[in-house]
Amino acid sequence: MARRSDHSRDEIREMSLQAAEQLIIAQGYKALSARKVASEIGYTVGTLYLVFKNQDEFILHINSRTLDELYQSMQTVIDDHQDAHACVLALCRNYYDFAAANANRWLLIFEHALPEDNGVPDWYQQRIRGGFEMLEKLLQSLVATHKPQQIGTAARVLWGSVHGITMLAITRKLDVVGIESVYELIDSLVENYLAGLTR
Numbered sequence: 001m002a003r004r005s006d007h008s009r010d011e012i013r014e015m016s017l018q019a020a021e022q023l024i025i026a027q028g029y030k031a032l033s034a035r036k037v038a039s040e041i042g043y044t045v046g047t048l049y050l051v052f053k054n055q056d057e058f059i060l061h062i063n064s065r066t067l068d069e070l071y072q073s074m075q076t077v078i079d080d081h082q083d084a085h086a087c088v089l090a091l092c093r094n095y096y097d098f099a100a101a102n103a104n105r106w107l108l109i110f111e112h113a114l115p116e117d118n119g120v121p122d123w124y125q126q127r128i129r130g131g132f133e134m135l136e137k138l139l140q141s142l143v144a145t146h147k148p149q150q151i152g153t154a155a156r157v158l159w160g161s162v163h164g165i166t167m168l169a170i171t172r173k174l175d176v177v178g179i180e181s182v183y184e185l186i187d188s189l190v191e192n193y194l195a196g197l198t199r
Contacts, residue, residue: 009050009051012041012043012047012048012051013051013052013061015041016037016038016041016048016051016052016058017061017062017065019037019040019041020032020037020058020062021062021065021105022040023036023037023040024062024104024105024108025102025104025105027104028104028107029104029105029107029108029111029112032059032062032108034048034049034055034058056112056114057121059108059112060114060120060121060124062105062108063108063109063112063124064123064124064127066102066105066106066108066109067109067127067128067130067131068127069098069102070095070098070106070131071127071130071131071134073094073097073098074091074094074095074131074134075134077090077091077094078091078134078138084138084139084141084142085142085194087138088135088138088139088142088158088190088194089186089187089190089191091134091135091138092158092162092186092189092190093183093186093187095159095162095163095166096162096165096166096169096182096183096186099166099169099170100166100169100170103170106170107170110167131159132152132155132156132159135155135158135159136148136151136152136155139151139154139155139158139197142194142197142198143197143198146197154197157193158189158190158193161189161193162186162189162190165182165185165186165189166182169182
C-alpha cells in the first residue's frame with residue numbers, strides 16, 4: 001500500500017480518475033466503487049476522500065472528463081464543416097458515434113443521480129452549457145430571426161430527441177422494433193426538425 005507522501009494530491013486525483021475510467025470501461029459503470037479504485041491505485045478509501053469530498057463529486061469529475069472528450073469530438077466536427085445544416089446533422093451523428101464508442105462511460109453521465117440537496121456545481125454546469133452553445137450557434141445561423149430563448153429551446157429539443165434514439169440504440173432497445181440503421185433515424189429526425197424550424 002502506497003504512503004500518502006508518495007504522490008501529490010493532484011497525482012492521486014489523476015490516478016484515481018484514470019483507474020475509475022478503466023474500471024468502468026472494463027466492467028461497466030455499476031462496478032464502480034471507491035474501494036476498487038483505491039485498491040487499484042494502492043491507497044486507502046480514506047485517502048481517496050481526502051481528494052474528493054464524496055462519491056458524488058468523484059463521479060462528477062469522471063463524467064466531466066467524458067464530457068470534455070465529447071466536446072472535443074464535437075469541435076472537430078464543427079471544424080470539418082462549413083455548411084451549418086450539414087454540420088448539425090454531422091454533430092448529431094457524432095453524438096451517437098461517441099456514445100457507442102464509449103458506452104459505459106457515457107451511460108454513467110445519465111445513470112448517476114445526484115442527491116437533490118447537493119445540486120450541480122457551476123464547473124460541471126459550464127461543461128453542459130458548452131455543448132449546447134455549440135449547437136445553438138449553428139441553429140442561430142440557420143434561423144437568424146429566432147430569439148436566443150427560442151434557439152436555446154430548439155437546441156435542447158433536438159438534443160433530447162437524438163439522445164433518446166442514442167439511448168435506445170446503446171441499450172439495444174431498437175432491435176426489438178426492427179430498426180437496423182440508427183443513422184437513418186437520426187438523419188430523418190434532424191432533417192425534419194430543421195425543415196420545420198427554418199420554415
